[in-house]
Amino acid sequence: MTKNRESDGTANVSPTDAHERRAAKPVICYATSSLPPFDVNFYHTARVSATRTVLLEIPPREARCFVVPEGCFFRISCQHGSQVGDLNLWQRDDLSEHFFSGKTRQLHATHLTTGDRLWSNMPYLRPIATITDDSLSWYGWDDDGAGIHDVIGTRCDPYTHNRLHGENYHHCCHSNLTRALADKRGISQKDAETHIHDVLNVFMCTGFTKDSHQYFMKASPARKGDYIEFFAETDLLGALSACPGGDCSSTHSSDDAQCYPLTVEVFTPEKQSLDTWQPFQRSEYIAK
Numbered sequence: 001m002t003k004n005r006e007s008d009g010t011a012n013v014s015p016t017d018a019h020e021r022r023a024a025k026p027v028i029c030y031a032t033s034s035l036p037p038f039d040v041n042f043y044h045t046a047r048v049s050a051t052r053t054v055l056l057e058i059p060p061r062e063a064r065c066f067v068v069p070e071g072c073f074f075r076i077s078c079q080h081g082s083q084v085g086d087l088n089l090w091q092r093d094d095l096s097e098h099f100f101s102g103k104t105r106q107l108h109a110t111h112l113t114t115g116d117r118l119w120s121n122m123p124y125l126r127p128i129a130t131i132t133d134d135s136l137s138w139y140g141w142d143d144d145g146a147g148i149h150d151v152i153g154t155r156c157d158p159y160t161h162n163r164l165h166g167e168n169y170h171h172c173c174h175s176n177l178t179r180a181l182a183d184k185r186g187i188s189q190k191d192a193e194t195h196i197h198d199v200l201n202v203f204m205c206t207g208f209t210k211d212s213h214q215y216f217m218k219a220s221p222a223r224k225g226d227y228i229e230f231f232a233e234t235d236l237l238g239a240l241s242a243c244p245g246g247d248c249s250s251t252h253s254s255d256d257a258q259c260y261p262l263t264v265e266v267f268t269p270e271k272q273s274l275d276t277w278q279p280f281q282r283s284e285y286i287a288k
């Protein structure tokens with residue numbers, strides 16, 4: 001499918017060799033075969049030994065923070081109904097290192113599942129979490145080209161909503177995450193807002209339309225009991241917002257959608273199951 005804006009006058013006329021230019025072969029930008037592989041046996045053995053040490057419920061249209069020590073697992077689940085969550089992650093002791101959805105998307109895909117890593121921003125650029133289990137991994141890509149656990153989009157926010165609709169709405173995920181971080185760290189909302197970053201949209205089903213390549217959402221296939229689970233590759237501070245869009249089947253940034261709580265659990269493995277585990281070091285690149 002090619003974009004053609006000649007008809008509405010916004011594009012110039014195609015050159016005579018347009019077909020040839022468009023026929024160039026796609027090349028994967030980042031071949032990841034040199035990275036450490038996902039070690040199924042290691043994560044499985046550690047997880048089997050783990051016991052739950054934290055249970056937290058995120059109220060609908062709100063966010064909460066949680067801490068996950070390195071070497072522990074955390075699970076996000078829909079225990080009450082289909083609900084999308086917006087996830088931020090920071091290195092617990094240094095908020096300047098946080099999840100980098102853009103590079104994660106380039107290294108893995110537009111949507112994440114078991115075996116994918118959550119990478120941190122530059123200059124750190126290392127996996128800070130690994131997805132170790134995903135009850136929706138069966139979904140893959142549907143006929144609309146959509147997938148689950150999106151890193152294309154970012155959090156819903158009051159600035160875009162105000163720009164598009166002229167309204168002030170205070171429970172967008174951006175605002176929920178800001179308030180949660182401010183509460184957790186005892187800092188002002190103004191300071192907290194500077195740390196809020198592009199999210200992993202947990203359970204969110206999205207894609208780009210085939211004709212106009214616009215970002216779309218559709219009803220999340222998550223049902224009661226669905227979950228996604230992560231391994232903390234460093235000490236993490238997380239913030240999760242139960243999006244005001246609910247299952248994101250129709251609308252967001254309002255109180256119109258049916259919303260449910262989300263559940264966060266932390267599981268701590270037995271120490272000896274981590275004997276072979278090595279934390280990822282921050283990038284070794286040295287600038288001139």
Ligand SMILES: [Zn+2]
Pocket residue numbers: 086155156172173174243244245252
């Ligand atoms: Zn949201």
